[in-house]
Amino acid sequence: MTLRRRDFLAASGVSLSALALAACSGSGSGGGGGNGGGGGEISLLTPEFAGTTGKAALETGILDGFFEGTDYSYKVDYTDWTKLNEKLSTSVAGGLVADVIMPGAGWVEPFAHKGVLTELPESLLDGLPVNENLLAQCRYEGKLHALPYFVDGRICIYNRALFDAAGIAEVPTNLDDLREALKEVTPDGGVGIDLFSSNIRQTWSHLLGCYGGRLFNDDGTAVAFDDGSGLAALQYMLDLVADGTANFDVKGAEGQPRPWQQGQAAVDLLNSSLWPSFTEQSPELVTEDAMGMFLLPSAEAGGDPVMWTGGTLLTMSSRTQHADKVQELLSYMLEAEPLLTAVTESGKVPARTDIEDPVVTDNLMAQYTIDNFGYATAFEGGSPAWMEIRGLVAPELEAAVTGQKTAQQAIDALTAAAQDALSRV
Amino acid sequence: MSTNTVDRQTQSAPPARRRGATLTQRQGRWGLLFAAPATIHIALWTGLPVVVSIILSFTNYDMLNPPEFSGIDNYVTLANDPVFWKALGNNFIMAVVGIPISMLISLALAVMLNQGLRGNSIFRTAVFLPHVTATVAIAMIWLWIYSPGGNGLLNIVLGFFGLPNQAFLASPSQALPSVILVTIWQGIGLKMMIYLASLQGIDQQLYEAADIDGASAVQKFFRITIPMLKPVTFFILVTSIVGNFQTFDLIYNLTNGGPANSTTVITYQIYQTAFQQFRMGLATAQSVVLLVVLVVLTIISRKVTGGKDD
Known part of the structure; x- marks a missing residue:
């Protein structure tokens, strides 16, 4: 038999095509399955524990203690909050979902709805000293789908010297009083309150809570902030801007001290997890003598103050092959010692209320947050469509705050966008 | 037999x-x-x-469920989406304003460096440095430069001259020009190097012949240098347009498309639609529109620069 060039070319073409297809199919099928027997690998996806020290804290300080002496090993996929969403979604699409996922407040409903997260047994909460308010963000359709790991509270810190100079001895107890007080304490060239260094969407949803509103109805199928509370919350922000006590231009840049630390703001509405950076950058400002704290008050006189709460949750993938072991791991991570290691690294507030270590008790913002767990509410989320909606909120709010839209126009646009997203669920 | x-x-x-x-x-x-x-x-x-x-692009697809055919719904959605048009408009503004300016500066620098000045290599390296620096690092530096408070470098300079602080990236009207300035600064280095290489390849006999004919420096520049640079100008123009419409990391790190979508661009919208909203069908429709826009712009560029790229 003679080999002709035409045959050679044809064979080469077929071989290359086969090789390419084989390469494609090989990479696609690599992630399936898992060892359902007495051992295997448990994977974790986390937006926390960044950098070398974070990795050491999680792996050496926490996970080694659990996996040592078992037939299981672990693999951690580190990411950050800005990329967690796409990482999780692409991993789901690729069939390579981690066994343990650490999402945030508002993430449970969307991913439980899509079948990515699975229900957890209520027994995991047995004996766990966690405030019931922190569990609302962990449930989907009334069933437990997550455990609160560590949280952060949105609290107001204020410069005592500025308040004393203005003769304000008591912190405001409603939003009108706060507005008036801010006019008195605004420093020259600065603002009364730094509303905009933090995420504007979260600030608005916090104020939404002050007006007794919420984003969605009970089952997350309809917009609820269009009842007037959303408009009132945004209008309050615009009123402060109009008063000159808040300014969209006055906000901290990435990695730099915030206006409050620079004396440009009397009050800072901030995330309690900023404590480590504040103590490092401006320790003289965060003593009990120099700094006071309060929660955003209710719009109604005599109403309860409001603490917006975010957090990092522990969840289990519905595709895990090691459900029992994963649940054991989640329980272990919430034990006092491993949890203390985690909050030491993150500077956040432990979900457990019984940790008396100086890491927590000396952290004034964390301790204040814990003391106010009774007012804690996760105002974000509440609907399976939340992940789609949340990216649409900030541009509308910014348009209003910068004078491109009225509050009504912004809320109307936001309502329409949210309803459109909800209609696709 | x-x-x-x-x-x-x-x-x-x-x-x-x-x-x-x-x-x-x-x-x-x-x-x-x-x-x-x-x-x-x-x-x-x-x-x-x-x-x-x-x-x-003709389906509804969220990555978790199989795609469903939806006809031209995604394209209709795009046609009615003001944010998409805003993004497209921002890309055009960045291209129309930023590319010519950066090309002119690059050409001027290349002509200067082609004169064989002292410290040539140091200057060339300095101009090229932004091109090889990670965009994240560039964004961090410019965030500080543009910081709206009193500690931003530009505001410190303005304050020195008694001028009021500016919001820069925090202002819907100033944010896009501020971003364009960064893209110009970042893009000059590579363009300058390409122009410089091309300038050094121009036959010196052409200039000698022009000297004999008594041509002035300006005449030589416009009659010899510019025509001889036409192919490379086309190359730079096309790659700049494509690069401009693919700008993502700078926007992602500098402004996140804000404030109020004032600096959003098509690639950022594609990212938002695909990975924040999980509307893959709509995101691919946006990508197809981007592809069409780039093809049309490349054809126009070819016409504008004389129809030759060789």
Whole structure:
């Protein structure tokens, strides 16, 4: 038999095509399955524990203690909050979902709805000293789908010297009083309150809570902030801007001290997890003598103050092959010692209320947050469509705050966008 | 027997004629063979995704459930989406304002450096440095420069001259010009290097002949230098346009498209739609529109720069 060039070319073409297809199919099928027997690998996806020290804290300080002496090993996929969403979604699409996922407040409903997260047994909460308010963000359709790991509270810190100079001895107890007080304490060239260094969407949803509103109805199928509370919350922000006590231009840049630390703001509405950076950058400002704290008050006189709460949750993938072991791991991570290691690294507030270590008790913002767990509410989320909606909120709010839209126009646009997203669920 | 022999000879004659004709064919086959790896590579990793994207653009697809055919719904949604048009408009503004300015500065720098000044290599390296610096690092530096408070470098400079603080990236009206300034600064280095290489390739005899004819420096620049740079100008223009419409990391790190979508661009919208909203069908429709825009702009660029790229 003679080999002709035409045959050679044809064979080469077929071989290359086969090789390419084989390469494609090989990479696609690599992630399936898992060892359902007495051992295997448990994977974790986390937006926390960044950098070398974070990795050491999680792996050496926490996970080694659990996996040592078992037939299981672990693999951690580190990411950050800005990329967690796409990482999780692409991993789901690729069939390579981690066994343990650490999402945030508002993430449970969307991913439980899509079948990515699975229900957890209520027994995991047995004996766990966690405030019931922190569990609302962990449930989907009334069933437990997550455990609160560590949280952060949105609290107001204020410069005592500025308040004393203005003769304000008591912190405001409603939003009108706060507005008036801010006019008195605004420093020259600065603002009364730094509303905009933090995420504007979260600030608005916090104020939404002050007006007794919420984003969605009970089952997350309809917009609820269009009842007037959303408009009132945004209008309050615009009123402060109009008063000159808040300014969209006055906000901290990435990695730099915030206006409050620079004396440009009397009050800072901030995330309690900023404590480590504040103590490092401006320790003289965060003593009990120099700094006071309060929660955003209710719009109604005599109403309860409001603490917006975010957090990092522990969840289990519905595709895990090691459900029992994963649940054991989640329980272990919430034990006092491993949890203390985690909050030491993150500077956040432990979900457990019984940790008396100086890491927590000396952290004034964390301790204040814990003391106010009774007012804690996760105002974000509440609907399976939340992940789609949340990216649409900030541009509308910014348009209003910068004078491109009225509050009504912004809320109307936001309502329409949210309803459109909800209609696709 | 002999008849058979004759027949065979007769039959074998045409192949002898074909042998001469097959030289070209043989070369063609070898050509195909050599081109096959690249062709297969492009077909698999570029052609196939483009085709799949076009198909997906006519579906509703959220990555978790199978795609559902939706006709032209995604394109209708885009047509009615003001944010998408805003993004497209921002891309055009960045291209129309930023690219000509950066090309002019690059050309000027290249002409200066081509004069053989002292410290040439240091200056060349300094200008090229932003191109090889990670965009994240560039964004961090410019965030500090543009910081709206009193500690931003630009505001410190303004304050020195008694001028009021500016919001820069926090202002819907100033944010896009601020971003364009960064893209110009970042893009000058590579363009300058390409212009410089091209300038050094221009035949000096042309200038000598012009000198003999008594041409001035300005005449030489506009009659010799600029025409001789036309091919490379087309190359820079097209790659700049494509690069401009692919700007993502700078926006992602500098402004997140804000405030109020004032700096959003198409690639950022594609990212938002795909990975924040999980609307893959809509995101691929946006990608298809981007592809069409780039093809049209490339054709226009070709016409504007004289229709030659060789």
